[in-house]
Amino acid sequence: xxxxxxxxxxxxxxxxxxxxxxxxxxxxxxxxxxxxxxxxxxxxxxxxxxxxxxxxxxxxxxxxxxxxxxxxxxxxxxxxxxxxxxxxxxxxxxxxxxxxxxxxxxxxxxxxxxxxxxxxxxxxxxxxxxxxxxxxxxxxxxxxxxxxxxxxxxxxxxxxxxxxxxxxxxxxxxxxxxxxxxxxxxxxxxxxx
Amino acid sequence: xxxxxxxxxxxxxxxxxxxxxxxxxxxxxxxxxxxxxxxxxxxxxxxxxxxxxxxxxxxxxxxxxxxxxxxxxxxxxxxxxxxxxxxxxxxxxxxxxxxxxxxxxxxxxxxxxxxxxxxxxxxxxxxxxxxxxxxxxxxxxxxxxxxxxxxxxxxxxxxxxxxxxxxxxxxxxxxxxxxxxxxxxxxxxxxxxxxxxxxxxxxxxxxxxxxxxxxxxxxxxxxxxxxxxxxxxxxxxxxxxxxxxxxxxxxxxxxxxxxxxxxxxxxxxxxxxxxxxxxxxxxxxxxxxxxxxxxxxxxxxxxxxxxxxxxxxxxxxxxxxxxxxxxxxxxxxxxxxxxxxxxxxxxxxxxxxxxxxxxxxxxxxxxxxxxxxxxxxxxxxxxxxxxxxxxxxxxxxxxxxxxxxxxxxxxxxxxxxxxxxxxxxxxxxxxxxxxxxxxxxxxxxxxxxxxxxxxxxxxxxxxxxxxxxxxxxxxxxxxxxxxxxxxxxxxxxxxxxxxxxxxxxxxxxxxxxxxxxxxxxxxxxxxxxxxxxxxxxxxxxxxxxxxxxxxxxxxxxxxxxxxxxxxxxxxxxxxxxxxxxxxxxxxxxxxxxxxxxxxxxxxxxxxxxxxxxxxxxxxxxxxxxxxxxxxxxxxxxxxxxxxxxxxxxxxxxxxxxxxxx
Numbered sequence: 001x002x003x004x005x006x007x008x009x010x011x012x013x014x015x016x017x018x019x020x021x022x023x024x025x026x027x028x029x030x031x032x033x034x035x036x037x038x039x040x041x042x043x044x045x046x047x048x049x050x051x052x053x054x055x056x057x058x059x060x061x062x063x064x065x066x067x068x069x070x071x072x073x074x075x076x077x078x079x080x081x082x083x084x085x086x087x088x089x090x091x092x093x094x095x096x097x098x099x100x101x102x103x104x105x106x107x108x109x110x111x112x113x114x115x116x117x118x119x120x121x122x123x124x125x126x127x128x129x130x131x132x133x134x135x136x137x138x139x140x141x142x143x144x145x146x147x148x149x150x151x152x153x154x155x156x157x158x159x160x161x162x163x164x165x166x167x168x169x170x171x172x173x174x175x176x177x178x179x180x181x182x183x184x185x186x187x188x189x190x191x192x193x
Numbered sequence: 194x195x196x197x198x199x200x201x202x203x204x205x206x207x208x209x210x211x212x213x214x215x216x217x218x219x220x221x222x223x224x225x226x227x228x229x230x231x232x233x234x235x236x237x238x239x240x241x242x243x244x245x246x247x248x249x250x251x252x253x254x255x256x257x258x259x260x261x262x263x264x265x266x267x268x269x270x271x272x273x274x275x276x277x278x279x280x281x282x283x284x285x286x287x288x289x290x291x292x293x294x295x296x297x298x299x300x301x302x303x304x305x306x307x308x309x310x311x312x313x314x315x316x317x318x319x320x321x322x323x324x325x326x327x328x329x330x331x332x333x334x335x336x337x338x339x340x341x342x343x344x345x346x347x348x349x350x351x352x353x354x355x356x357x358x359x360x361x362x363x364x365x366x367x368x369x370x371x372x373x374x375x376x377x378x379x380x381x382x383x384x385x386x387x388x389x390x391x392x393x394x395x396x397x398x399x400x401x402x403x404x405x406x407x408x409x410x411x412x413x414x415x416x417x418x419x420x421x422x423x424x425x426x427x428x429x430x431x432x433x434x435x436x437x438x439x440x441x442x443x444x445x446x447x448x449x450x451x452x453x454x455x456x457x458x459x460x461x462x463x464x465x466x467x468x469x470x471x472x473x474x475x476x477x478x479x480x481x482x483x484x485x486x487x488x489x490x491x492x493x494x495x496x497x498x499x500x501x502x503x504x505x506x507x508x509x510x511x512x513x514x515x516x517x518x519x520x521x522x523x524x525x526x527x528x529x530x531x532x533x534x535x536x537x538x539x540x541x542x543x544x545x546x547x548x549x550x551x552x553x554x555x556x557x558x559x560x561x562x563x564x565x566x567x568x569x570x571x572x573x574x575x576x577x578x579x580x581x582x583x584x585x586x587x588x589x590x591x592x593x594x595x596x597x598x599x600x601x602x603x604x605x606x607x608x609x610x611x612x613x614x615x616x617x618x619x620x621x622x623x624x625x626x627x628x629x630x631x632x633x634x635x636x637x638x639x640x641x642x643x644x645x646x647x648x649x650x651x652x653x654x655x656x657x658x659x660x661x662x663x664x665x666x667x668x669x670x671x672x673x674x675x676x677x678x679x680x681x682x683x684x685x686x687x688x689x690x691x692x693x694x695x696x697x698x699x700x701x702x703x704x705x706x707x708x709x710x711x712x713x714x715x716x717x718x719x720x721x722x723x724x725x726x727x728x729x730x731x732x733x734x735x736x737x738x739x740x741x742x743x744x745x746x747x748x749x750x751x752x753x754x755x756x757x758x759x760x761x762x763x764x765x766x767x768x769x770x771x772x773x774x775x776x777x778x779x780x781x782x783x784x785x786x787x788x789x790x791x792x793x794x795x796x797x798x799x800x801x802x803x804x805x806x807x808x809x810x811x812x813x814x815x816x817x818x819x820x821x822x823x824x825x826x827x828x829x830x831x832x833x834x835x836x837x838x839x840x841x842x843x844x845x846x847x848x849x850x851x852x853x854x
Contacts, residue, residue: 017236024227046226053230054323055354061330062361062388064395083353083384164383 142177239268291321302331322352333362353382364392543587548575554841557604573601605653705737744794800826
C-alpha cells in the first residue's frame with residue numbers, strides 16, 4: 001500500500017460517496033495527461049477521464065472496506081485508465097504514444113519554465129519530446145512497457161499487473177525496447193554528424 | 194505527503210521521484226469537469242423540496258442547463274412519496290442526459306420494498322453503459338425481488354463494468370445462480386473475474402455466518418482436511434473478514450473422514466478451497482523463488498529430487514480432477530432437480546427485453562427440432578427491429594433491422610428463414626426474408642389501400658406461403674409470396690374485419706366481422722383454394738378480438754368483448770360452451786384477452802388481467818395458472834413442441850415459460 005494514501009483509502013472505505021471528491025481532485029489532472037498521451041483527442045480527454053472515474057467508483061462500490069484499505073491506489077486507477085483508453089481506441093489495437101508537444105502538457109511546461117531555470121528546463125523538455133517520438137516508433141509490446149516504466153513511473157510489477165503479463169515479460173520487453181531505442185538514437189546521431 | 198494539505202488549486206505530486214509524471218501532475222484542477230464528474234456520479238446535494246410546489250419545481254429543474262442541478266432535482270425525488278415521485282422518475286429515466294437517467298436509477302434503488310424492479314430491468318438496456326451498470330447494481334440491492342435471468346443476460350453485456358455489476362448483483366440475490374457465476378470466471382475481463390471472486394468470498398462468509406452449527410462444522414472439517422493435506426500456514430485460513438481455526442476437539446483424522454458429499458455449502462467450500470490453493474500456490478512459488486535466489490547468491494545449487502517433483506504434480510492433477518468432477522456432479526444433479534421441478538409446475542425460463550414494437554407485440558418460433566434453426570425465438574422490438582434469441586439457453590442471437598419500417602406487423606419462421614411483414618414509412622406492406630449471415634431478401638411489396646393511415650391487419654398462413662391482408666374494411670386479400678400477387682379476395686357481407694386466424698393446414702381462414710350498425714357479429718370460415726365459405730357462425734354484437742385454431746383444425750376458440758369465450762366445433766358447426774367461463778374474465782372493458790392453442794392440441798392458454806391460465810382442451814379443466822406480474826400480456830405464442838409459451842407484455846418484455854404437460 002502506498003503509505004501517503006492511507007488516510008484517503010481509509011476515508012473512501014468509511015464513506016465512499018462523501019470522500020470520492022478528494023480522489024477526483026487528486027487524480028483529475030494526472031489522468032487527463034495520461035489519456036492525452038494515449039492518443040485520445042484533447043476534446044475527448046475530459047469525457048475519458050469522467051468515464052475512468054465512473055468505472056473506478058463502481059469498482060469501489062462493489063469492494064469491501066478491507067479491499068479498499070489495501071488497494072494500490074495509483075496502479076489500480078491507472079489500470080482502469082489504461083483499459084478504458086485501449087477500449088476507446090480499438091478493441092484490437094493498443095494505444096500508442098504521442099509526443100506531448102502539441103498537447104496540453106506543453107502549456108504546463110511553459111508555465112513551469114517561467115519560474116525555474118528556463119534554458120535547462122527547455123533543453124530537458126526537448127530531449128524528452130525527442131525520446132517520446134522515438135519511443136512511439138517502437139513495436140507496441142516494447143513501446144507500452146518502456147513508456148509506462150520511464151514516463152509514467154510505474155514499477156515493473158505494477159506494469160505486469162496492469163497489462164496482465166508476467167514480471168519477467170515486462171523486464172525483457174523493457175530491456176529489448178531500450179536496446180532498440182539506443183540503436184535508433186545512435187543511427188540518428190550518425191545521420192546528424 | 195498529506196493529500197489533505199493540497200486540496201487547493203494545485204494537484205500534489207504523489208510520486209515526486211517519478212520524473213515523467215511531474216509536469217502533468219502540476220496541472221491545475223478545473224472545477225467544472227470535476228463538478229461534472231461528481232454530478233454524473235450523483236454526488237450532489239439534493240434540491241430542497243417545498244410542500245406545495247415541489248413537483249413543478251423539480252420538473253423544471255430536470256430541464257435545467259446545468260447537469261448538477263438536473264441531477265440534484267432527481268435526487269430530491271427521494272423526499273417525495275412514491276406516488277408523487279413516480280411520474281417525474283419516469284421522465285428522468287428517459288432523459289437525454291445519461292447522468293440524469295443514472296441518478297433516477299439510484300433513486301429507484303432506494304425505494305426499498307416499493308422499488309419498481311421493472312424500471313430497473315428496462316434500464317439494463319439503456320444505451321449508456323453507466324446507466325446499465327447502475328441498474329444492475331441497484332438490482333443487486335433488491336435481493337429478494339430481482340429476477341435472475343435479466344442479470345444473467347447482463348453478464349453478456351459488451352461493457353466490462355456492466356458485466357462486473359451484473360456478477361455482483363447476481364451473487365447477492367437470494368435465488369443463487371452458481372453456474373452463471375462460474376461461467377463469468379472465464380470472462381476475458383479481469384475486472385469481471387475479480388468481481389466473481391469477491392462475491393463468492395462474500396457469499397461464503399455469509400453462508401458461514403448464517404448456517405447451522407452442523408453445517409458450520411462441516412465446512413470447518415473440510416477446511417481442516419485441506420489443512421491436513423497441505424500444511425499451509427495458519428493465516429491461509431483467513432477468508433475475507435473471517436478467520437478460521439480448527440476446533441481443538443476435532444482430531445485431524447476425524448476431520449479427514451467428514452468430507453461432505455454434496456450440497457451448496459460443499460460446493461462453495463470447493464470454490465473457496467481452490468481459491469485458497471491458488472493463493473497458497475502463489476505464496477509457495479514466491480518462497481521457492483526467494484529460496485532459489487538465496488541459493489544462487491551463495492553459489493550453491495540444490496537440486497529438487499525428480500520423484501518428489503512428480504509426486505507434487507500428480508497430487509495437484511488429482512486434486513484438480515477431484516474438484517472438477519465434484520463440480521460437474523453437483524451441476525448435473527442441480528440441473529436434474531431444476532428440470533423436474535419445472536416439469537411439475539411450470540417455470541420461467543427467460544425474460545427478454547427487445548423494446549416495444551409500435552403497434553403491439555409480434556412473435557415467431559422457429560420450426561421443429563429437425564431443422565437447423567430449431568429452438569429460436571424472434572420478437573419484434575423497438576424501431577422496426579426483430580431480435581432473435583435462443584430459447585433453450587436464453588441467449589441473444591442477433592438483431593435484424595428493417596431500415597424503412599414503421600412497425601412490424603407479422604412474422605413467420607419457415608425452414609428457409611424468417612419472413613417478416615412490416616409497414617414501411619410510405620404506408621406499404623413490405624415482406625422480407627431474413628437468415629443469419631445472409632443478406633436480407635426482399636420478397637414482396639404490397640401497396641397501401643386507399644385508407645393510407647390505417648395499420649393493416651395481417652396474418653401469415655401456417656406454411657408461410659400466403660399473407661392475408663385487411664386494410665380496416667370488409668375486404669381480405671390473400672397474397673401469394675411465391676407468385677407475388679393477390680390470389681384471392683374475400684368480402685365480408687358487412688362491417689369491418691376485426692380478427693383473422695389461418696387453419697393449421699393453411700387452406701382456410703377464419704375472419705371475424707364486427708359491425709357498428711347493429712348487425713350481429715359474424716365469423717366466416719373461407720376456403721382460400723375454392724374461394725367458398727365453408728362455415729359461419731353468428732354471435733351477439735361485440736367485437737371479436739382474438740381467435741385461435743386447435744392443432745387439428747377441428748375447433749376454433751374466439752373471444753369477444755362481451756367477456757365470453759366461444760368454442761366453435763367444425764363437426765357440430767356450432768359455437769358451444771357459450772355459458773362456460775373458462776377463466777375469471779376481467780371486468781374492465783378496455784382489457785383484451787388473448788388466446789393460443791398448443792400445436793399438440795391438448796391445451797390452450799389465455800391471458801386474463803391477473804394471470805395466464807392453461808386449460809386442458811379435452812376435459813375443460815384449468816391445469817396451470819401463472820401470475821402476470823405487473824404488466825398486461827397482449828400476445829401469447831406456443832413453441833412448436835408445445836413445451837414453451839411466450840408471453841409478451843405491453844411494456845415490451847417477453848417471458849418464456851416452460852409448461853410441459
